[in-house]
Amino acid sequence: MTDCGCDKAKAELEEYLHNELCASDVQDIREHLANCADCTSEHHVGRVLTEAVQRACRETAPETLRAQVLFSIREIQATH
Known part of the structure; x- marks a missing residue:
């Protein structure tokens, strides 16, 4: 293999981190x-x-926070 260079390495870093590249890359x-x-x-x-x-x-999220958020969403939906 040959060194791919900084441009290619940086461009493909995200895919590399997520195991989304072919074996040669x-x-x-x-x-x-x-x-x-x-x-x-x-x-x-x-x-x-x-x-x-x-x-x-x-x-x-803690159950109390979850309940508060869902309650707020339902209140907003009821008024629109």
Whole structure:
């Protein structure tokens, strides 16, 4: 494989983080990340953000808050 370069690595970073690339592109990105501190830094930030969003999506609102929100929505819907 050859180094794919920063432009390709940065353009495909999101897909790389979500395992949405073909095997050859994954290998190209991995090789590039192994040799480029700047892209490795961006990859780290992207990974941390992705993990934070995934954790947040697993959390649920307390039942009292959920009930309040649903009540407010129903009140608004009833007046429109």
